Amino acid sequence: MAADKAEGVSNPVPPYRRLQIFSLDPAVDIELDKALISRSVIQVPWENLSPGPVGEYLEVIDVDPASNCIYDPIDLSGTLAVDGRDPSTGNPQFHQQMVYAVAALTINNFERILGRRVLWAERYWDENGEHLDSFDPRRFVQRLRIYPHALRDQNAYYSPAKKALLFGYFNAPAVDPRQELPGGMVFTCLSHDIIAHETTHAILDGIHRRLLKPSNPDMLAFHEAFADIVAIFQHFSIPGLLLDQIQRTRGDLDHDNLLARLATQFARSTGRGNALRNALGNMDEDGHRLPPDPSALGRAHEPHERGAILVAAVYDAFFRIYKERVADLRRIATNGTGVLPAGEIHPDLAKRFADEATHAANRVLTVCIRAVDYLPAVDIDFGDYLRALITSDFDLVPEDPLRYRLAFIEAFRNHGIYPVDVRTLAEDSLRWHRIAEQEQRQFEKYLPSAGVLRTMAYAYESGKLDGWMLLSESNEYLNLLDQGKFKDAEKSFLRLVWLDERPEGKRAEGKPEQGVDRRNRHMLGKAFAIFLRRWITRRALNEESPMVRKVESFLGIDLRTKGNRAEGIGPLEVHAVRPTVRIVPGGRTRTQLLIVLTQWREENLINAHGEQVVDSIHGGLTFKYRSGCTLIIDPELGMVEYAISKSLESEARKRRQMNFLCAQVAQFGHLAVERLKLKANLRPVGRRDMSAEAFEPLAMIHHGASADGEY
């Protein structure tokens, strides 16, 4: 990034900015025995910050409407020497610093693991509630907004409509004074876990926006679980915390510990025990993990509750890997018995345990985040996630001598999570089907040449290419495609992508200035998507060859339709074209190109008796049955590696989805109809008055969630 220009003297840009935070949350800070680990200094990538802080990805705006005031923004531009403000609950500037630091750390983890820039979800509606055109520059949201004191409530959430994180603060109700000051202020923006959790929601929404329109009980649950997983495995990178916890648990990380607990202070101050959620799952009185109940998943319906099971499964996998890794250390330290003597363990041993735990946690976090790229485009369930985990890990590390992938499979199986569409739970049948060479030929016709795919994969990473211009000049190659001149269109496309010089006048017109780097990526992605969509539809339209049917069955998409909204048939949509770069063992980088295709069809919502469900206000209900495919392409060879699809033609999947929707309607009535858009042309929730609908799907706590004992 550009150098810090202070008074004409150009200082060398430091790689990191060091900032102090509460390691977990302020609750730990007031316990004497944890005093040494309660605060830490984390390093986030250096960037120019203006007061707020406002940087490339984030803008912290500290307005507190409930108190009818604002708090002055912190200026972190020149705080190299002192690591920012000291942790303090009574200083709003520290709050701003901490939300910024933890959110930036989370973003950095994603960028490091996915090998590309994080982009936030697009904005879909303008001030007046009108739908923004797909090419409208206002669609690009450069910065996620963070409001550290937006609510006076026991809540915090990512608002998909505002592209903002809203944190609440509240008076701790009468609780045990040994844990919290009754009536004292509790700030959710001072909890590492809550910040990381909400930031992850925002990042995931930027990658997979369909997840928020659930078509099965796992989708919102996955959103929650994934956010928890990131928060929990980030604990392992907090300096000091891990070592301390290893000492305390004597290396037994399946014993109740701070690493596996989520949002301790929040939970205590709202009477929810020691953790809002605990990755260890169920524990006995002494804090030892109990064996999981594989039937629990079948009984859990609420998203947080279901999500907790996925989190427990992932932590279980982590623990298996960790145990495997420290088995030898344990034997060495105990003369082969494996039984540690009573009392504290040797500091050196603790340090070695900690190293192994860090390694295992890193591996788990990497796999978990990488797997997001291997998910199907729509209708995701936990089983799909397991398959994505296994496949992405296989792609990264083909040899698996310690059988870490088995750890995942076993942990998931023990928690009752398995895919419905595999023959066995062996690793090779869990992996997504890899497109064989002879199948490859069928795709060739429907995808542009390797040169174009390569350009898409690499041009994207060069943030200096002009996506805005490419988009505004797209008519040139689109016309050629319409005329069936595919080769000419490719040439035109390639020329325009790499064209550096454009007439001055043309350049200035309507071009936004800010955030050039990531905005360009956003625009390039759009331009690529338009090109691909036109290419594929022009190639497939009106074709009747067996080849096109084969490809359709791979993609699960009807390629030959132009789409007809009036008849309830959606056109082919190209959702995302993005590269993913990863470092493979041996140190080389490997780039893959991801292309996400989707399509929908408006279907009647039919219940188990075979009749259309009728709502007293909206009449007969319908729903958008979505299908989609994630293509993973090797750009070097222009070959499709995976086509991870959910088919439009799958009757069984349609039935499952309808059962889910029927249950939602039965439970939530019109609310379900409006939120899940179970009627064509229904005004979508979130269009204008998201807050008015009180529908923030990702709140930490859902008010009014049903509990035991009620109907």
Place this chain on the structure above:
Amino acid sequence: MAVKKTVGRKAVRKLAASKQRAVRKQAAGSRSITVKSRKKSAATAPNKRLLPPPGEVIVRMYRQGLGDCFLLAFATENPADPRYVLIDCGVHMRQTEGRKRLLQVMENLTAATGNHLHVVVPTHEHADHLVGFVQKGSPFLKPDPVSIDNLWLAWTEKIGDPQADRLRAKRGSARTVIEQAIKKTKERANRRIAGIKQLTDRVARILEFEKPDAKMFDAADRSAVEARIASLGGPGGANKAVLAAYLRRFGTAPPTALTTVGQWERASSNELALGLLGMLANHAEYCEPGQRLAIPDVDGVRAYVLGPPRAERLLKQDKPAKVRGSSEHEFIETYLSGGSASFAFALSPALGSGAEVNDDLRYPFAAELRRPIDGSKSSLPPLYRHSYLGADSAWRRVDGDWLGSAETLALNLDGDTNNTSLVLAFELGAAGVGPVLLFAADAQVGNWLSWRDQTYGKGGGTSCTADDLLNRTLLYKAGHHGSHNATLKFDPRARPGEGGGAYGLELMSDIIAMIPIDRAAADKNMPTPWRMPHRPLYERLREKADRRILRADGEIAPLSANELEDIKPGSTAWEAVPGKPGLFWRSADETFSAGTPGPLYYDLRIPIPNR
């Protein structure tokens, strides 16, 4: 020619109508002057009187819609002189033509009882249970009123009971906070907050349980009630009337709680209704949980008071707590008891209502760190001016999101009031064995759970438990119009191995259910529809009642056409209740003239076994 003809017809019709009105007016006038003639007229319509056969009880469920009104007629030795118990008389403002329908109901009610009610049971302070007593044209406001012998009230309504006074004061301050929140938000609405109107509307609508809207109860109605209370011997004026009425009911010196609340600018319509009833009744009974009540001159029937509980943790519990370990359990309960009070505490500074404590501690940060928004814009940091208030940024503002807390508070308040519901179980026949009529009012989770904390009928020889009463329930008036948290299925406090957790409806079997619900009213977008009846509960009720479900509306749109319809009375003559030998039911021959047509009421005749 044709046109002229139509006009002519219209004119004729108009004339006829005005004549009719005049006649009606005259009739009304004469009624109000001559008391005796009116009583005669009631007597001259004996078919209107509700007279149960000897040894039976008739339960009349009025069908005004979303709102409760039940009349129970118990036979005495004299077949022409049964004892009447009225449970609630209200309708929610969501109900189309609710006021007119309720008037028609009350007309029938007075005729059916010969203007004499032996017991009136106002279950709790919500308009959909009480507004009938004070609405325009109510027979309870007429100079020659319905006479009331006894009033059965929950202990929570007692003035001078320290616990009740404290609860009332808390509710009062919560209400003030919410009203302030709405007011403040409207004041700030010039900042163009997305969705603010919908949000304030929604919060305001929750409060409407507390007070009916202006159409149903306006300033004129209020003065009428106040005047009426004054004419019955209480002093006039807004607050004094209520105070006096309360005092009459209880008869002590002015309780401090009431005079110091201070936020009571004006009594709510519900408080006025209770005040009026207090003035009308000869005797008020404040019911404690476990108490046994007798109906005068009726043998072999008694009513047990199940709720509201004295234990405040249960009184505040509108949702079941999740219980994991035993040590956590304690704190969960403590937390719930503090719930809404601390919400009120948390919100009040933001609203500038320094009613309780006016100190800095309620702000998250010290005063010198706060920069008020209301000052001149130029003094604000540029970040705030440009990014937050700048052009095309309204979509990301959060000015209104915190009001979600006011909504939570309003919901809590609503739930707290529901939990003060007086729940009665009428036991017919021999104590400890007879069938039970369970009127759950709007009791929510905590109220339900508390029933297990005492035994019933100790004084009368045999005592029984709440589980016994539930087991023997024959008629169940569903809680809170069939909402999700007002009928319990499970006791979360019961640990596995301690007799299991099944409770509430799960203990009942082969019942008849009544749900005072009009789905069309609940469905209205005002601004959000209500889930009433809650579908899973409804399905289970259908199983438990073998589809014998009486409702105040037409049909719930079935999820599938294969679903069988509910069974209800099919004619105006008595017919046997399917599957229930000895029981009969019928529907009214009178139908509603306003809103959705349909019978005015359903009658259910139940024999009182071996007296």
